[in-house]
Amino acid sequence: MHTIPTLTDQYQRRFTYLRLSVTDACNFRCNYCLPDGYSCDSDEPNLSIPEIAAVANAFALNGTKKIRITGGEPTLRKDLAEIIHVCKTTPGIESVALTSNGYRITRLLPSLVDAGLDQLNLSADSLHPAQFQLITGHDKLQEVLAGLDLALELGLSKVKLNVVLLQEYNKAEIDNFFAFVKHKNISLRFIELMRTGDNGAFFNAQHFSGQEIETRLLEQGWRKTDTGPHAGPAKEYSHPEYAGRIGLIMPYSKDFCSSCNRLRVSSVGNLHLCLFADENQSLRPLLSMPSEQVARHIRQCVLGKKATHELHNNLSGSTRHLAMLGG
Ligand SMILES: Nc1nc2c(ncn2[C@@H]2O[C@H](COP(=O)(O)OP(=O)(O)OP(=O)(O)O)[C@@H](O)[C@H]2O)c(=O)[nH]1
Ligand SMILES: C[S@@+](CC[C@H](N)C(=O)[O-])C[C@H]1O[C@@H](n2cnc3c(N)ncnc32)[C@H](O)[C@@H]1O
Ligand code: SF4
Numbered sequence: 240m241h242t243i244p245t246l247t248d249q250y251q252r253r254f255t256y257l258r259l260s261v262t263d264a265c266n267f268r269c270n271y272c273l274p275d276g277y278s279c280d281s282d283e284p285n286l287s288i289p290e291i292a293a294v295a296n297a298f299a300l301n302g303t304k305k306i307r308i309t310g311g312e313p314t315l316r317k318d319l320a321e322i323i324h325v326c327k328t329t330p331g332i333e334s335v336a337l338t339s340n341g342y343r344i345t346r347l348l349p350s351l352v353d354a355g356l357d358q359l360n361l362s363a364d365s366l367h368p369a370q371f372q373l374i375t376g377h378d379k380l381q382e383v384l385a386g387l388d389l390a391l392e393l394g395l396s397k398v399k400l401n402v403v404l405l406q407e408y409n410k411a412e413i414d415n416f417f418a419f420v421k422h423k424n425i426s427l428r429f430i431e432l433m434r435t436g437d438n439g440a441f442f443n444a445q446h447f448s449g450q451e452i453e454t455r456l457l458e459q460g461w462r463k464t465d466t467g468p469h470a471g472p473a474k475e476y477s478h479p480e481y482a483g484r485i486g487l488i489m490p491y492s493k494d495f496c497s498s499c500n501r502l503r504v505s506s507v508g509n510l511h512l513c514l515f516a517d518e519n520q521s522l523r524p525l526l527s528m529p530s531e532q533v534a535r536h537i538r539q540c541v542l543g544k545k546a547t548h549e550l551h552n553n554l555s556g557s558t559r560h561l562a563m564l565g566g
């Protein structure tokens with residue numbers, strides 16, 4: 240019988256999840272990510288549909304089960320539904336997820352679901368419209384919230400809301416965020432602000448640890464839920480009186496990377512072994528070769544993956560901001 244190889248590194252971590260960026264362009268100006276807005280600094284075109292199919296195939300041959308499409312802002316790609324379809328119909332891929340800022344999500348979502356989208360993560364760092372606008376540069380909170388409701392209505396298997404923790408912009412709202420999931424079957428995830436190459440001063444002023452929230456959750460009767468053996472580094476909490484769950488993504492916490500289950504490919508086809516790696520390998524020249532050859536190359540590369548990031552040493556590798564890689 241033919242057994243599917245798995246992507247495993249020298250620390251016995253298994254990689255069954257690909258985060259595929261489809262553009263690094265974005266229409267928002269989040270103050271921790273692209274405070275001056277997006278500016279294009281390369282002529283290299285984004286991966287085409289056949290190239291995305293080749294990437295998906297090679298990863299699937301290596302046992303990848305889930306592809307998350309991210310960016311920049313992936314909904315800026317006019318062929319997003321086709322990208323989703325190509326990923327979803329790749330043999331071996333079980334689920335396709337999308338991370339978006341939600342700018343035009345209610346208009347787009349039905350066609351994305353028809354194309355095979357299974358899971359949706361949207362971002363909103365404040366539940367106050369004016370504060371949301373201050374953080375992102377756009378008055379779009381109502382659209383994002385409507386997008387969450389529509390995703391639930393359309394029956395997506397997982398719907399999440401990402402909230403980056405910011406000392407001066409949303410720390411006072413933590414209890415509002417808890418209350419938000421009382422009657423909504425979503426997972427709201429607090430993400431610790433990460434230092435990138437570009438945001439050092441902002442990071443120093445705004446970062447605080449998710450540990451404080453964990454303590455508050457436990458005091459209020461929330462309990463850690465089992466997210467399964469290959470769930471990745473996020474923690475999740477549930478409460479008998481709440482329909483939704485609260486998640487914590489705490490990259491500065493001990494052992495965060497020991498459960499790393501993901502690899503990344505940038506919008507121009509570079510394989511990044513870590514969100515904060517120093518170097519990357521271009522897969523693009525290989526994508527016209529047989530998928531098995533590309534798959535073998537990826538297996539070799541993964542052996543060089545480091546145990547953890549170096550965020551503790553104030554190093555973010557070559558990652559200037561997360562829009563360039565999709566978070
Ligand atoms: N340091 C680090 N941060 C991550 C990692 N994965 C996700 N994050 C952070 O969490 C943010 C939210 O990620 P999402 O794109 O919503 O998806 P996710 O939570 O990683 O994954 P799902 O389990 O698929 O929902 C990312 O943009 C990053 O900021 C990771 O492997 N390392
Ligand atoms: C890079 S964005 C790409 C997808 C889409 N544009 C969005 O905002 O959802 C993915 C996620 O990364 C988060 N993010 C961006 N920069 C970050 C940083 N420096 N630290 C922590 N999270 C960050 C965003 O809030 C968002 O939830
Ligand atoms: S976090 Fe997402 S929406 Fe905000 S600037 Fe970065 S890529 Fe754009």
Ligand code: SF4
Pocket residue numbers: 472490495496498499500501512513514515545546547548
């Ligand atoms: S920081 Fe790097 S090694 Fe750690 S969980 Fe994220 S991608 Fe994996």
